Amino acid sequence: MVPKKSRRGFQPLQSGWKPLLRFPDVYLMVVPDFEVNDPGYVPGRQNVGVGWRPMDVDYDQISETYDDHRHGGGPCMEALVAAARASGGDCVLELGAGTGNNTAALLDRFPCRLIALEPSRGMAARGRAKGLPVYWLRGVGECIPLANGSVDFIFGAYMLHYIRDLNALFSECRRVLRGGRAVFVTVPRRFIANHPLRGYFPSLPEVDLARFQPVETVVRAMEEAGFVMVTATVEASPPRPVDAAYVRKIAGKLISTYELLPPGEFESGLKRLKADLARPGKPAVTVHREAVAIAGCVQHNAEPH
Numbered sequence: 485m486v487p488k489k490s491r492r493g494f495q496p497l498q499s500g501w502k503p504l505l506r507f508p509d510v511y512l513m514v515v516p517d518f519e520v521n522d523p524g525y526v527p528g529r530q531n532v533g534v535g536w537r538p539m540d541v542d543y544d545q546i547s548e549t550y551d552d553h554r555h556g557g558g559p560c561m562e563a564l565v566a567a568a569r570a571s572g573g574d575c576v577l578e579l580g581a582g583t584g585n586n587t588a589a590l591l592d593r594f595p596c597r598l599i600a601l602e603p604s605r606g607m608a609a610r611g612r613a614k615g616l617p618v619y620w621l622r623g624v625g626e627c628i629p630l631a632n633g634s635v636d637f638i639f640g641a642y643m644l645h646y647i648r649d650l651n652a653l654f655s656e657c658r659r660v661l662r663g664g665r666a667v668f669v670t671v672p673r674r675f676i677a678n679h680p681l682r683g684y685f686p687s688l689p690e691v692d693l694a695r696f697q698p699v700e701t702v703v704r705a706m707e708e709a710g711f712v713m714v715t716a717t718v719e720a721s722p723p724r725p726v727d728a729a730y731v732r733k734i735a736g737k738l739i740s741t742y743e744l745l746p747p748g749e750f751e752s753g754l755k756r757l758k759a760d761l762a763r764p765g766k767p768a769v770t771v772h773r774e775a776v777a778i779a780g781c782v783q784h785n786a787e788p789h
């Protein structure tokens with residue numbers, strides 16, 4: 485059923501489960517008088533107690549420059565593609581899809597029917613504008629507005645650190661999976677603690693260690709939600725020199741951590757880095773990336789929690 489257009493915009497659908505237009509086997513929860521997938525609503529019993537909390541960083545604002553410095557792919561892409569292939573189906577849900585960079589990267593390697601869920605209007609608008617063959621939804625991973633057993637594979641890239649209630653997230657993932665797998669790509673705390681640029685931005689490890697959950701915590705939460713064969717695979721990219729192009733990425737705050745440093749630290753660190761790079765004979769500063777893919781399976785025919 486297609487929403488009717490009124491003079492004031494699209495009218496809300498009647499309450500209830502509605503099949504997605506291009507995914508007739510996937511049902512979306514619709515609540516009248518509520519923007520579809522507004523992070524504030526609670527569609528099912530399993531979500532009671534899960535509240536929407538504002539993020540520390542403003543992704544609507546970040547969306548304006550996000551794609552200047554961030555791209556899809558990266559160290560754990562192979563693990564994502566392998567898990568998608570092993571999931572045994574073609575209906576995929578991405579959580580925290582942002583501007584669709586990893587959405588596009590996965591579609592490139594694993595053509596599928598993809599639903600991209602994203603809470604930030606700004607990020608989702610940028611993603612939509614790319615015209616990917618994707619069904620975009622607004623919402624949060626702790627409160628997925630899809631019916632039980634809707635999808636075969638779920639993934640999320642660099643969004644776990646915004647989840648304060650991992651149990652809610654993974655219970656929701658297990659509920660909407662009809663079998664198959666879920667994979668979340670995040671940053672290992674050992675890498676954060678030894679971040680290659682911590683000499684310039686000394687609070688960077690402290691800021692991110694407070695945000696990124698230990699891998700063991702994520703693994704335990706997945707297991708508690710009923711996932712089996714939960715594994716964590718760390719991958720690293722080769723080091724690259726910090727050159728003028730990379731300095732421009734830092735200046736554009738390519739990671740949200742730079743938004744959260746104490747006042748003045750970002751500016752002074754960037755200034756020192758630029759000065760060091762300009763000094764003849766200074767040893768090269770290098771950076772590399774490390775990521776961990778945490779993956780779990782849902783067994784077919786297992787009773788939903």
Ligand SMILES: C[S@@+](CC[C@H](N)C(=O)[O-])C[C@H]1O[C@@H](n2cnc3c(N)ncnc32)[C@H](O)[C@@H]1O
Binds near residue numbers: 543554584640642647
């Ligand atoms: C670092 S960005 C990553 C975006 C994209 N996955 C990528 O790899 O480029 C983190 C994203 O997580 C989203 N996010 C924050 N809280 C979320 C939540 N509770 N559920 C789902 N996504 C969330 C943000 O809006 C943002 O788009």
